[in-house]
Amino acid sequence: MGAQSANALSFGNVIKRRRRQLEQTQAQIxxxxxxxxxYIGYLEVGARHPSPKVVTKLAKALDLDEQEMFLLANPGLRSMVAPQSAPEGSAWERFKANKRMHTRHGITRAELSVLEAVSKIGPMCEQRDFLFILQAIRQGMTHE
Structure with a gap:
């Protein structure tokens, strides 16, 4: 995939193209x-990273698939999603039940809720994949 087609699939480019298709201004979105x-302009040019909450609201405002938008906003996560042949939810179930890990990493109920939504994108390989995703989410929220 060349740089041009990779750029065409960027989060910012997708929201900009869709906004224009809907004939909406940045102010309306x-x-x-x-x-x-x-802020919409910053997202469109890739100068800001959206929080999961903003991704959800943008997907709704632009009538786009929320899961796909989440993956576009966080491209490193796509590689951690295992093929669909993996046992469904097994890593998530182990992670959800691991209260010691929750305490050690200070995972809140709200964060567990977001991670549960992420687990529905596709099964993860390992429990530690959820910790990596959580770190990415926390970093994204501090840069907003």
Whole structure:
């Protein structure tokens, strides 16, 4: 895949193209998402990283698939999703039941809820994959 087609699949490019297809301004989308118009512009050019909450709101505002948008916003996560032949939910079930890990890493109920949504994208290989995803989410939220 060349640089041009990789760029065409970027989170920012997808939201910009879809916004234009819908003939919406950045201000109109920002109002639906609950942010400032310049933030939408920053997302479109890749200058900002959206939180999971913003991804959800953008997907709804632009009538796009939320799971696909989450993966576009976090491209490193796609490689951790195992093929569909893996035992469904096994790593998630082990992770969810591992209370010691939750305590050690300070995982909140809200974070568990987000991770559960991520687990529905496809089965993960290992429990530690959820910790990596959690770190990516936490970093994204601190840069918002």
């Amino acid at each position: 920002a109002e639906k998402v609950g942010c400032r118009p310049n």
